[in-house]
Amino acid sequence: MTLVRPPTLRDLIKAYGSIEEVVKHLINSGFTPEDISWKFKLPYYLIRLYMEGFKPRSRVLFSTVTKVYDRLALLRSRRGKETELLKFFKREDLSLDVKVRLALGRITDENLKIGEGIIEKALCAATGVAPKRVRDLFIDYGEYGEVASMLIRPKEPKLTVDEVYEAIRIIPKLERVYERVLHISSLLQNSTPDEARYIVRLLLNDLKLGYRQETVTSAIARLYGVPAELLERVSAIIGLVEGLTMAPKGEAELSKIRIRPGQFLKPQLAHIYDPDKVSYPARVEYKYDGSRLQIHRWGSQVRLFSRRGIEKSSTLPEVVDIAMGFKAQSCIVDCEVIAVGEDGTFLPFQYLLERTVPRELPTEELRERMRKVRLTIKAFDILYLNGVVLLDMPLRERRRFLLEVVPAEYLAEGVDCEDEVALMRFYNEALKRGLEGVIVKDLNSPYELGRRTYTWLKIKPERDTVDCVIVKALYGKGKRAGLYSSFLMAVRDPKERKLYTIGKVSNLPDEVMASLSSKLERIKIGEDKEGIYVKPMIVAEVTYQEIQETDEYTSGYALRVPKIIRFREDKTVEEIDDVDKLRRLYELQYERYPVK
DNA sequence: ACTGATGCGTC
């Protein structure tokens, strides 16, 4: 009896013709990708690539791209970065969409479901380094790309752009956490420190190269000789990557891109109110505490989009019904969707999330939620009507069409104000009626896709303030590495010497953060993986937009949109506010501003 | 079957 040698990979390739066929055959015979990786000493990511039918097209090394990234990181000026990008886009050995995506640091529009947690696991798996040490490096450098480049061993670069690019694109197909970890760690094991830095950054959608997307746009516009404004507009309509990759078709083709219902448009946004920026007469409307919704209707078709373009049509059927009642053949309407009780009163924002967050729900569950949280809309703009694009029309004229299309009960309430006195009168009335505030709009302004403009200004009230004390300081990330950049605040027990947490605050100026950080080090009394615990003695006055009930903090309450107003060096921890005051403020907030 | 970790999208 002769011993049969197990077939080598070489044998199998000979038998099946190609490595791709071998992998397919082995998977069909019941082997897992892990088995195959183990048996033939093949990197896990390659097996997953072959399973997805990967066919290498170009042999360009990924290290040529990381060199471009490094140069971009070093260049200081916008112009310099733009020229370097232009040089990159001139390369003919890579396709334009690959180059655009590499430049934008966004390899796919799908969700990778990769965050810092999975990167940390993958780094441990790839290097055998203990999680504690990886985390410590992360605290020091504030970013996993740099950490990866420090932990990965130098080697000859051999990854190709194709491999890296496709390996990232197939990640959405890896459902299990351990699959994603194995995939990424095998990729990192086969990369150089420089490659690892940028692979991690690509996975986290953040290249940290210090240029903006408009720099990428103008580099492409320059290369293909098309106006940057046109390219921007096309990108606003069909999407950034799609728009930029159309540039070679030239100005004539780009000009043909038209807005059509069914295709999401980036909504216009508002700035904070500044009295000097208002031009009268101004349109002033209630600001409803809801979620932005863009309604597209053409014939009997309706599509709803959230602020970032997520489709919501299937979970908001009552809004679809409302849209069916619009008096138009086709239209795109901008509105706020809000939660209302059975009596028509406004419900707090938290309730709305139960309706707007889910992506899809079983019919029964959806019905139940529809009963519990009713919805209505408040429309305030119209972008398109019966084949005509209204964007460049002044608001005054767009509103005329809006009133014809949308029934009165679904329109945002407002008035035209001649001066600041009238504005403030309407604003105060809005607060009395329980609204979030008002929006002030320039009646002569066009609708500017995707831009935050001073032609729309929001006014929201200052709420009460709470004096509280820092009990914990959390490590900053990215550009705030090495500092404590967010602070856990607490209030007193009314009787005993106890503290109850109420949430975290951040957003301090760099200088303040720096001096605070050293102060905190001196009163440190403990630590965990997120930051340090400190002796409660730094008192701050904090304001907020709303108090919410929560299980997250020991007081039972949390502040929505918290802000530090000032530090109270005149106050000791004995003199801060207590939980009773917080409870009173919570109960008072809807009395003083009736939710109606 | 439940809880926790992780990621994502709303404000």
Place this chain on the structure above:
DNA sequence: GTCGGAC
């Protein structure tokens, strides 16, 4: 949603 800060 907020803010500060780079560009």
Place this chain on the structure above:
DNA sequence: GTCCGACGACGCATCAGT
């Protein structure tokens, strides 16, 4: 003036782990 990164709370989805 504009954009963007670093932050806040919340609820949901999904998988990991018991």
